[in-house]
Each structure stands twice: as structure tokens, then as C-alpha cells.
Amino acid sequence: MLSTRKAFIGKSSPPMAHDVFPGILADTSMDPINKHHILLLGPSLGAVSGVSTHLNLLLQSRLGEDFRLGHFQVGSEGRDETAAIKVFRLFSSPFLFCRELIRSQVEVVHLNTSLNPKAFWRDVVYLLIAKALKKRVVFQVHGGKLPEDFFAGNGILTLFLKWILRKSDAVVLLAEIEKEAYSRFVALERVLLIPNAVDLRYFENCPEKTFPNKQISAVYIGRLTRDKGVHEILDALDMLVNEEMIETVRVTLAGSGPDEPSLKRLVADRGLEPFVTFAGPVFDELKQAFWEEAELFLFPTYHEGLPYAVLESLASGTPVVTTAVGGIPDVVEEGRHGVFVPLRDAKALAEAIKEMIGDRERMRQMSAACRARAEEMYSLDRLSGQFSRLYTEIIG
Incomplete structure (x- = not known):
């Protein structure tokens, strides 16, 4: 059940753990002696998710120079499971976690969760085990509802959420909009933003974007689900076809998800096959090529924390058309790095696409501003430095 291996760095494939039960420990420190042991809880390192990306970045960062970093996998990652296997996983994982905390002398449990019911109730178990064994806990929230809305109308469960947050030694958030909401549940000095x-080394070879062609390469990357706004992208594209503007844009959809079959049927029914490509999940060299060729990122999502796709868009110099939800307004400045559109508004999205592709000089300026923004604010060194200070402070 336990194994030791390196976190992936650069262009190599991430370690895959889809075929094993949760409870795998990936120890990434070259010399663990005399280093404080930090255990990262989260999904498989090989899963297609923002939290998996976050874990991989932490494991390949400079944190490993000062701390012994491990990874404990939780969750099913969408695997097809029999009822017996699911029950075994749900009951065995907490026991494996407890054993690992005792055996490996873990000092800090860094729990990566979100405020949705499935993740919250699963991860509460790990938090309570860690606190029972007198471990420090970093409770990092990757999106979901704000705390006052999570158990809306249920005062007892809301008090329970407040108690859980206060059991944590630190609550880490992604977006400024979340900070005020959480400060009403836990002392502000324990809430960190x-x-x-993003690993900027990955984008070093991205060429400067000059937008020389009449047809713009617009892209989307992420899960293919309605709440990511993918249907609005196709609706907007359909409007551009009807306005005879379609020769100016082509869309590539990268990723997978439950809506993929219905989206492909929708493309076929509307005759959009010449203008839409389903690229599937992209990793490593394919992902690098994806961002090198991208000229406009379409991301009309309904709700987010701080999506890695937007950070990758900036790092590659790709202007973005998105929605002002979650932490996105912290990253994207309207008119400088891209433009915002209202939620669920395909017509506004189509108008924004036309506006962007009609002014190539503006797109060139946005592209340069995107890369500068990523380099100034969203480097991996900044991330590792903040977590290093946090771990050191709570260990004492």
C-alpha cells in the first residue's frame, strides 16, 4: 500500500496512482533526516484536477530542500468501483492514514479540500484523526461554497463547520473574496491568502504571440462539464457561424468529462465539426504545444477558486475571455489581461470574441501583459516561500 517515488518535474509524466487504493505515500525528499515531515493530503498525483496540479507543484518546488514532503492519496478519482471495493476504501484509508502519522513522525498535515459536501465530510475524518494525534493541520480550501452558504439554514451544522475550521492551525485560501467570509468563522490571524x-520553466520556450493569421486559435482546457461554460462556448461559436464570422476563429477543447458525449453530439447536430476540435486530456509536451499554439483562452466558468488554467494562460501569454467569479478577478485585470463576460451569456461571449479578434494590436499588448503578470505574481518560488514560512511558524 505504501511506496516511495519522486514527484514529477518538468516534462516527465506525473506519477500515476489510479489503480491503487488511497493511502499511497510519495516521499520526495532526498535526505529526510532531521527534516520536519509534512504530509500532503489530496487526490492522485496523476489525476486531471486543479488540486492534483497544486500537489505536484508543491512536491517539485524548493519546499523539498527544507522539509520532508509526503503525499497521502484520498478519494476515488472517478474510478469505477464495486460497492465492496468502495466500502473497503472508505474504511481502510483512515486507518492507513492513522498508521502513517504514527510511523513516519508526521508533524504537519496539509489537507487539500473544498467546501462541497463529498470532499468536506470525507476530509473532516482525516482532520479529526490528525488533531487526536496532536498533529498540526493546514486546512487549504480549493473553491466550493463560502462558509456561510455551505450549510445555509442549518444552524447546528454551521456551528460544526465553525468548530472544524477553528480546530485547524491555519486556514489557507486562494482568493481575496474568500478571506472576509472565512474571517467570520475563524480568527483572522489564522486565515492566510x-x-x-505556475511553474514558469514550463513556458520558457513559448514564442511571443503576434496573431498574424486571419483565423484565431481559441482554446478551452478543463473538465467538460456544463458549469465550466463549455456549452456557452459552442453556443457563441454557433452565433458566429450565423453571422458569417466563423472564418475568423477555430476552437480546440482540451480535457474530458461527463458532458463530452453530449457536447460532441451538439457539435455534430449544429454542423460545427469543421470549427471545433476535441483534443482530449493534454499533458507534458502536448500541453506545452497546446499553449504555444493558443491565441485566445475561453473560460466562461460558473464558479471557481483560483483555476490553474487561467494562470497557465497568463504564463503562455494567452489573453482570456472569462467570468468574474472566485479568485479570477484577483488574477485577471479587465482590459489588460483579458475581458469579463456575464455568467451563462453566450451572446456576450460571442461579442467579446468578436471584439478581441477585431483588434490584434490590443491582443498583442494583452499577451505581453499576461506574461509579465505571471512572472511578477504567480511564480513557484513565491508559492513555496509562503508555505515554507507557514510550516515553520506552526511547527514552532
Whole structure:
């Protein structure tokens, strides 16, 4: 159940853990002797998710120079499971976690969760085990509802949420909009804002974007689900076809998800096949090529924390058309790095696409501003530095 291996760095494939039960420990420190042991809880390192990206970035960052970093996998990651296997996983994982805390002398448990019911109730178990064993806990929230809305109308459960947050030694948030909400549940000095980051080395070879062609390469990357706004992208594209503007844009959809079959049927039914490509999940060299070729990032999502796709868009110099939800307004400045559109508004999205592709000089200026923003604010060194200070402070 336990193994030791390196976190992936650069262009190599991430370690895959889809075929094993939760409870795998990836120890990434070259010399663990005399280093404080930090255990990162979260999904498989090989899963297609923002939290998996976050974990991989922490494991490949400079944190490993000062701390012994491990990874404990939780969750099913969408695997097809029999009822017996699911029950075994749910009951065995907390026991494996407890054993690992005792055996490996873990000092800090860094729990990566979100305020949605499935993740919250699962991860509360790990938090309570860690606190029972007198471990420090970093409770990092990756999106979901704000705390006052999570158990809306249920005062007892809201008090329970407040108690859980106060059991944590630190609550880490991604977006400024979350900070005020959480400060009503836990002391402000224990609430930290640590935005996501991106490994800028991955984008060093991205060429300067000059937008020389009549047809713009617009892209989307992420899960193919309605709440990511993918249907609005296709609706907007359909409007551009009807306005005979389609020769100016082509869309590539990268990723996978439950809506993929219905989206492909929608493209076929509307005759959009010549203008839409389903690229599937992209990793490593394919992902690098994806961002090198991208000229406009379409991300009309309904709700977010601080999505890695937006940070990657900035790092590659790709202007973005998105919605002002979650932490996105912390990253994207309207008119400088991209433009905002209202939620669920395909017509506004189509108008924004036309506006962007109609002014190539503006797109060139945005592209340069995007790269500068990523380099100034969202480097991996900044992320590792903030977590290093946090771990050191709570260990004491």
C-alpha cells in the first residue's frame, strides 16, 4: 500500500496512482533526516484536477530542500468501483492514514479540500484523526461554497463547520473574496491568502504571440462539464457561424468529462465539426504545444477558486475571455489581461470574441501583459516561500 517515488518535474509524466487504493505515500525528499515531515493530503498525483496540479507543484518546488514532503492519496478519482471495493476504501484509508502519522513522525498535515459536501465530510475524518494525534493541520480550501452558504439554514451544522475550521492551525485560501467570509468563522490571524502558482520553466520556450493569421486559435482546457461554460462556448461559436464570422476563429477543447458525449453530439447536430476540435486530456509536451499554439483562452466558468488554467494562460501569454467569479478577478485585470463576460451569456461571449479578434494590436499588448503578470505574481518560488514560512511558524 505504501511506496516511495519522486514527484514529477518538468516534462516527465506525473506519477500515476489510479489503480491503487488511497493511502499511497510519495516521499520526495532526498535526505529526510532531521527534516520536519509534512504530509500532503489530496487526490492522485496523476489525476486531471486543479488540486492534483497544486500537489505536484508543491512536491517539485524548493519546499523539498527544507522539509520532508509526503503525499497521502484520498478519494476515488472517478474510478469505477464495486460497492465492496468502495466500502473497503472508505474504511481502510483512515486507518492507513492513522498508521502513517504514527510511523513516519508526521508533524504537519496539509489537507487539500473544498467546501462541497463529498470532499468536506470525507476530509473532516482525516482532520479529526490528525488533531487526536496532536498533529498540526493546514486546512487549504480549493473553491466550493463560502462558509456561510455551505450549510445555509442549518444552524447546528454551521456551528460544526465553525468548530472544524477553528480546530485547524491555519486556514489557507486562494482568493481575496474568500478571506472576509472565512474571517467570520475563524480568527483572522489564522486565515492566510496563498494564491496558486505556475511553474514558469514550463513556458520558457513559448514564442511571443503576434496573431498574424486571419483565423484565431481559441482554446478551452478543463473538465467538460456544463458549469465550466463549455456549452456557452459552442453556443457563441454557433452565433458566429450565423453571422458569417466563423472564418475568423477555430476552437480546440482540451480535457474530458461527463458532458463530452453530449457536447460532441451538439457539435455534430449544429454542423460545427469543421470549427471545433476535441483534443482530449493534454499533458507534458502536448500541453506545452497546446499553449504555444493558443491565441485566445475561453473560460466562461460558473464558479471557481483560483483555476490553474487561467494562470497557465497568463504564463503562455494567452489573453482570456472569462467570468468574474472566485479568485479570477484577483488574477485577471479587465482590459489588460483579458475581458469579463456575464455568467451563462453566450451572446456576450460571442461579442467579446468578436471584439478581441477585431483588434490584434490590443491582443498583442494583452499577451505581453499576461506574461509579465505571471512572472511578477504567480511564480513557484513565491508559492513555496509562503508555505515554507507557514510550516515553520506552526511547527514552532
